[in-house]
Amino acid sequence: MTSPAVTSTAVTSTAATGTVVTGTAVSSTPTQTVQAFLDAFARHDIDAAMALTDPQVSVTVHPLGLHEAGPDALRQILADLVRGFPDLMITVGQVITTGDVVTALFKAEGTQAADYAGAINQEKHLDIDQAWRFVTGGGVITDVAAYWCQAQLYRRLAVKRYDEIAIA
Amino acid sequence: MTEVSQRPRTAESAAGIVAEFFDRYRAHDVEGMTDLCSINAGFFYVPVELWGKQRVLRGDGKVRTIGKPLWGGLITAFPDLSNTVHAITSNDDGDVVAQVDIEGTQQLAWGLITPAGRHYLEPHLFIFHVGPDLLIDSITAYWNDAGISQQLGHNEVD
Numbered sequence: 404m405t406s407p408a409v410t411s412t413a414v415t416s417t418a419a420t421g422t423v424v425t426g427t428a429v430s431s432t433p434t435q436t437v438q439a440f441l442d443a444f445a446r447h448d449i450d451a452a453m454a455l456t457d458p459q460v461s462v463t464v465h466p467l468g469l470h471e472a473g474p475d476a477l478r479q480i481l482a483d484l485v486r487g488f489p490d491l492m493i494t495v496g497q498v499i500t501t502g503d504v505v506t507a508l509f510k511a512e513g514t515q516a517a518d519y520a521g522a523i524n525q526e527k528h529l530d531i532d533q534a535w536r537f538v539t540g541g542g543v544i545t546d547v548a549a550y551w552c553q554a555q556l557y558r559r560l561a562v563k564r565y566d567e568i569a570i571a
Numbered sequence: 572m573t574e575v576s577q578r579p580r581t582a583e584s585a586a587g588i589v590a591e592f593f594d595r596y597r598a599h600d601v602e603g604m605t606d607l608c609s610i611n612a613g614f615f616y617v618p619v620e621l622w623g624k625q626r627v628l629r630g631d632g633k634v635r636t637i638g639k640p641l642w643g644g645l646i647t648a649f650p651d652l653s654n655t656v657h658a659i660t661s662n663d664d665g666d667v668v669a670q671v672d673i674e675g676t677q678q679l680a681w682g683l684i685t686p687a688g689r690h691y692l693e694p695h696l697f698i699f700h701v702g703p704d705l706l707i708d709s710i711t712a713y714w715n716d717a718g719i720s721q722q723l724g725h726n727e728v729d
């Protein structure tokens with residue numbers, strides 16, 4: 404089922420779509436909104452990605468035990484990934500739209516260059532499959548829930564124990 | 572035996588099949604869960620990977636060869652295994668996404684985790700595809716296996 408296009412006046416960024424938007428209405432489907440977010444994240448353009456989120460966006464990152472409202476938490480999640488893995492590559496496998504909910508399945512790959520999630524940098528390669536469930540409304544993302552397996556992440560970063568994450 | 576429905580596939584009917592799947596899972600009716608799936612239904616439990624010296628076993632395969640024994644093993648190890656469905660969304664193409672908590676109390680060994688009578692509850696995201704015959708033909712699931720290990724008192728990454 405394809406969701407109807409929605410009209411948004413909230414998006415003011417230019418980076419995600421390459422189109423100048425200055426407070427006038429733009430039309431975007433839930434799929435287009437999330438695809439633009441993913442494209443910006445893949446370019447490491449965090450400002451462009453964040454411009455597609457609601458100021459009160461609800462953020463849940465299950466593997467990190469994070470449940471917060473507001474964009475700061477999401478910005479931090481994205482920034483930490485890009486800082487920890489400067490060559491981060493996001494490969495989207497599937498984008499599934501179910502009404503206003505868009506679920507993206509993608510692989511995140513990169514080489515660790517800084518501490519991440521408590522794991523010290525041992526220059527290991529990370530490849531991890533993730534699923535992010537977005538809720539959209541008014542042309543922006545209002546809710547994000549991220550799922551990945553922290554066991555897989557730590558295994559690839561050569562962490563040995565959950566209670567001694569910073570000890571290689 | 573696989574159940575074949577005469578109803579047309581819509582977003583609502585596809586979501587209903589998935590809701591029924593979790594009802595049967597909650598009732599520990601593994602045969603009933605399998606009956607809701609097509610003969611060759613795909614099964615992809617992304618966090619499942621067992622690293623050996625020369626190979627990695629993954630939770631990829633078919634419902635009947637990988638999924639069914641895995642569900643049965645979970646129910647054996649966690650006799651009070653249950654689930655809470657928080658949200659199901661779907662579309663007319665048969666895609667269904669479900670946010671579900673899975674929980675249980677460990678009574679027998681599960682993988683490398685020895686039983687200590689501990690309880691876990693972990694959020695899962697399931698992505699199903701329901702075919703035009705209203706049979707599930709693909710199940711993919713994501714969750715944080717580290718969360719389960721830690722709740723069960725197992726602190727080795729393996």
